Amino acid sequence: MAVDRDHVLRSAAALLTRKSTATMDEVAKAAGISRATLHRQFAGRDALVRALEALGIAECEAALEAARPEEGPAGDAVRRLVAGIEPHAPLLAFLYSENQLFEGEERNEGWTRIDDRVAALFRRGQASGEFRIDLTPAWLTEALYGLLASAAWAVAEGSVAPKDFTHMVVELLLGGARRPDTAPQRKEP
Amino acid sequence: MAVDRDHVLRSAAALLTRKSTATMDEVAKAAGISRATLHRQFAGRDALVRALEALGIAECEAALEAARPEEGPAGDAVRRLVAGIEPHAPLLAFLYSENQLFEGEERNEGWTRIDDRVAALFRRGQASGEFRIDLTPAWLTEALYGLLASAAWAVAEGSVAPKDFTHMVVELLLGGARRPDTAPQRKEP
DNA sequence: CCAGCATGAGACATTCTTGTCTCATGTGGA
């Protein structure tokens, strides 16, 4: 009977998100299998991380697909995208920090595809006049990833309630901390 | 002649920011000293990271002090704070990702002090009506760290120009991506 | 000038992780 590869990947993601230096043995135990079996499935730690990366890319692309980024107001599309990514945010947070280790090596082209589509969404919002143009699409894309990772970590820490995840990320990303349309209450002397 | 401890720390910070898994030998070479001397200064890798953490805390507190967070509009104080932290953002980014390794262990209380002061700044902005109140101070604080780390990484990658660092972080954090389509907001010259 | 001291270089043991192998087991399908 073949090992449930998907279950192994998700266990590994959950563990590595909490402890990025976990041993292959710890990963195996977390998945409820032996180190030997884990090694039969994934040739090594590197292969495991690559598989997790592929999983993260697939989930991001699925969320991107489901969010219909070309449809309706860009702001609404961003909200749909964040809401769709939310369940996978912990894995994304792990991959985001792990990305720094890919310094010299080639970056998986899947990320480039995702980057391009997300940046295109922000660019569309700028073209339609919905988003400001002094923040570059590349930066908005990067900031989205950073906020997703921060929020995932904050939820894991308990400083943000899980149900507030999407609201916190979307509202900060789109609206910012400054109070919007209310009358300016400046108390100038 | 005693080794320039500050120089060693800064070299280590620069290297570890790029390659967080760098060996003690690599750290020593980057600082231009031998592994033996490095080990005489810092009892081990752990001690080195702790020293870097202390350095980051000191720099954050200095920036916090210089930003005068109790003075003037909260938005301006946030801008001063980000501008002051900018030079240390790479080190902060490294410590931010390294923080995840402190899972079980006690967290340096310096971070708590900084968190409290930053959160107090956001809370002050909320109390004065300058900031919206549906985003909690804890989340705004966390998001600030995340954006600083993202921006530092984006600058290192080359996708954001160094001179845009403060503007990108502050404008996204305070104003968000959405275009302020209401009244034209006043900007002091 | 000379003694002391910090440094650089390197050897060494230890520990940890990994990759590989073997073997017993037990379970499902022919």
Added chain:
DNA sequence: TCCACATGAGACAAGAATGTCTCATGCTGG
């Protein structure tokens, strides 16, 4: 029932990083 195959358990060696030690060297202050 019986066989094939996947699994679990564990042994084993290789490699890497670390911590510790020794020794020679070169500089500096007395």
